[in-house]
Amino acid sequence: GAGVSQSPRYKVTKRGQDVALRCDPISGHVSLYWYRQALGQGPEFLTYFNYEAQQDKSGLPNDRFSAERPEGSISTLTIQRTEQRDSAMYRCASSATGASGAVFGPGTRLTVL
């Protein structure tokens, strides 16, 4: 496709369940970023990859959060043992030229009950 796609678009889960959020970047984009956006706030950095290598994971809130991009294309953000405070919009972005050229996807709205 022409843009960044994310799935699912909406995810409702119960507290304690694990969730996996998928990002399909623009073809050929080297860099892939994960951000979390709370309602009424700006996106907050979580982690990013160049190709398959995770370059920076300093924004991941705790060890329940992990991400991978095994073949340098599709990425999965996994949240284990979800908590209500994990509820947010999770956005993926990809770029051919670093963060300055990042194109954002539509996001996955996660609700933890």
Next chain:
Amino acid sequence: QQQVKQSPQSLIVQKGGIPIINCAYENTAFDYFPWYQQFPGKGPALLIAIRPDVSEKKEGRFTISFNKSAKQFSLHIMDSQPGDSATYFCAASMNSGYSTLTFGKGTMLLVSP
């Protein structure tokens, strides 16, 4: 610690007016300052960006003014239109935009007909 402070939180102007959104940053290592526009249900989209070697950049009706000594930058929208109604985010990055983005909290702009 909020590294990029954005104001106002919300703004209402009449069609044809010039809304101004301000941002201030603390980290002098930032060297790339983009503005993003976000419509409801969509991801942020890059609008215009500036590097600190210039004091102003104009693209169509959108202008960024940059004050390096004050560590402030602002977005001006000339001849605003109802279609400009959206949430605007300022952001900052290091390494000429190759590092991750730090976003402000956003400004919700409403342009009345």
